[in-house]
Amino acid sequence: MKSQIRRSLVSGSLWALIGITDLQAANLVDFARLxxxxxxxxxxxxxxASGTIPAWSGGLTKAPAGWQPGHGDPYGSDKPLYSIDGKNIAEYQAQLPAxxxxxxKAYxxxxxxxxxxxxxxxxxxEIGKRTKEFAAQSKIGSDGWHLEQAAGASIPFPIPQNGIEVMWNYKLRYMAMGRRAQYSLLLRESGGALAEFKQWSNEYYPYNDTAVKSPADLENIGSKxxxxxxxxxxxxGEMxxxxxxxxxxxxxxxxxxxxxxxxxxxxxAYDNPITGTDSLYFVDQINxxxxxxxxxxxxxxxxxxxVVPYNSYKLIDKANKYVDLIGQDYLNRDVQRYEKHRVWxxxxxVKADKRHTFAKRVFFIDEDSWALLHVDMYDAKGNLWRVQEGSLWADPQIQSCTSYEYTSYDLIARRYIADGFTQEGEVLDLTAGxxxxVSDKLFNASELRRRGER
Structure with missing residues (x-):
């Protein structure tokens, strides 16, 4: 029985079925597999088994000569193996999100x-070493969702037993200490004009510090x-x-x-619409x-x-122009790259005592990076309403995969939002932290006021 439990990578309901508590389950997980x-x-x-997904051999750890984010494609010589569209969708639908x-079918x-x-x-x-060292101490609080005792600069649940653990791996995946970019949110107006909302984004990830031994060290801050x-x-001037x-x-x-x-x-927060997006985009859809x-x-x-978006170097290339990327109905298909990968x-x-406009979401999270690649969002009647997909690409500078560009399609309004687009931005800096x-002193209300009064 114990070996069966150790091999299990499915829902935490298995533990309840055989009468094992969460703490006992954590002790039974075989972290020696890492x-x-x-x-x-x-x-x-x-x-x-088919060879369409290769063995992991350490990832992209060295950049090709002359490469930097937004310039160059380590896999630029690859040719498509095949294309999926409305004509052959039946052949591949088992490998596609809804x-x-x-x-x-819509376009x-x-x-x-x-x-x-x-x-x-x-x-x-170092992240791998700390993951193995500290994984057994991570746990979920009694409310069923908040994180306790997880050490910084590690994957809290590398062998997840339930959905909430996978979500925490996504939220705390390593992206160095911080990043900085000038990017745009884009959408086509009903008449065809391209609307652009440009901003600076500064992001700080104190939980990626190896000095952090538990959430209490950071007053339970995950990111800023x-x-x-x-x-x-x-x-x-808004901030x-x-x-x-x-x-x-x-x-x-x-x-x-x-x-x-x-x-x-x-x-x-949550499902409040973001200003300027015609209610097509909610706050908790960011990133x-x-x-x-x-x-x-x-x-x-x-x-x-x-089949998921992956190695999106062609999409993020700074040779691209927004007017060419943002079509009326969907993102330019020539710059999108998809690959077959294993995803959680x-x-x-929505909980019985809570509310959210999206009654159900289905998340597709990459096994190698813990990045979120695709989300399907449903209304209260069970109808698929919005579809969101992200970009993903490896940056050897920080030894990690990252995402900026992503899109959200509204199937009812038949419009979409493209957010985090950096192609025409002045700066894309993943080593800023x-x-x-980028440092902690930037992320407080006093600094917000000071910056506004300059």
């Missing part, structure tokens, strides 16, 4: 070009973000500050230049999913081989 049949970060090291199937020109699979994602060696709006002119916690809903503040004051912003995990129950469906599938349903260009 670095053996599993990568140091919890993925299956072996490839799949949202991709819906988009192909005849929508297609997915599938390339050879490269398992480019990794993390620094500061957004500084540049355009349109009517909103220029948004967010503190994301491990044990409670996020805190937010807004600076309005016309009022020259900082206000707390409790509405900048694919953000904020507290308290409104949903998370069921671990299991791990599947699926987590189904989230390591080298001190």
């Amino acid at each position: 670095g053996n049949d599993l990568t140091p970060f919890g993925a299956e090291k072996a490839g799949n 949202g991709q199937i819906a988009l192909m 005849p020109g929508y297609r997915m070009d599938v390339y050879p699979t490269h398992r480019s994602c990794t993390f620094p060696d 973000q500061l957004y500084d709006v540049l355009s349109p002119s009517a909103r220029a 948004y500050l967010v503190h994301d916690y491990l044990d409670k809903p996020q805190d937010s503040w807004i600076y309005f230049p016309g009022q020259r004051r900082v206000r707390r912003a409790p509405s900048f 694919m999913f953000s904020g507290a995990l308290d409104r949903y129950d998370f069921k671990l469906v299991g791990k599947k081989e699926m 599938v987590v189904e989230a349903t 390591v080298e001190g260009r």
Whole structure:
């Protein structure tokens, strides 16, 4: 029985079925597998039986000559193996999220070009060492969602037993200490004009510090973000500050230049629409999913081989122009790259005593990077409503895969949002936290006020 439990990578309901508590379950998980049949970060090291997913061999740890984020493609010589569209969708639908199937049925020109699979994602060696050292101490609080006793700079649940553990691996995946970029949110107006909202984004990840032994060391802070709006002119100078916690809903503040004051912003959370997006986009859709995990129950469906966006170097290339990328109905298909990978599938349903406009979400999370690659979102009647997909690419500078660009399609309104697009931005800096260009002193209400009064 014990060996059977150790091999299990399915829902935590298994423990309840055989009368084992969560603490006992953690003690039974075989963390010796890390670095053996599993990568140091919890993925299956072996490839799949058909050979379409190769074995993990350490990821992309050295950049090709002349490469930097937004310039160059380590896999640029690859050719598509095949394309999926509305004509051959039946052949591949078992490997596709429901949202991709819906988009192909809604838009005849929508297609997915599938390339050879490269398992480019990794993390620094120290993250693997700390993951193995501290994984047994991580646990979920008695409320069923908040994180306790997890050490920084590690994957808290490398061998997850339930959906909430997978979600915490996503939220705390290693992305160095911080990053900085100038990026845009884009959408096509009903008449065809391209609307652009440009901003500076500063993000700080104190939990990636090896000095952090538990959430208490950081007062349960998981990450901090500061957004500084540049355009349109009517909103220029607005600033948004967010503190994301491990044990409670996020805190937010807004600076309005016309009022020259900082206000707390409790509405900048959950399913509140983001200003300027025609209610097509909610706050907790930022970065694919953000904020507290308290409104949903998370069921671990299991791990599947699926066709997902991956190694998105062509998409993020700074030679691209927004006017060419943002089509009327969908993102330019020529710059999208898809590969077959194993992903964790987590189904989230709203708790009986909570509310959210999305009654159900289905998350698809990469096994190698713990990044969120795709989300299907459903209304209260069970209808698929919105479809969101992210980019993913390895950055050898920080020994980690990262995401910026992502899209959210509204199947009812038949419109979409493209957010985090950096192609025409001045700066894309993933080493900002390591080298001190982003630090903790930037992310407080006093600094927000000072910056606004300059």
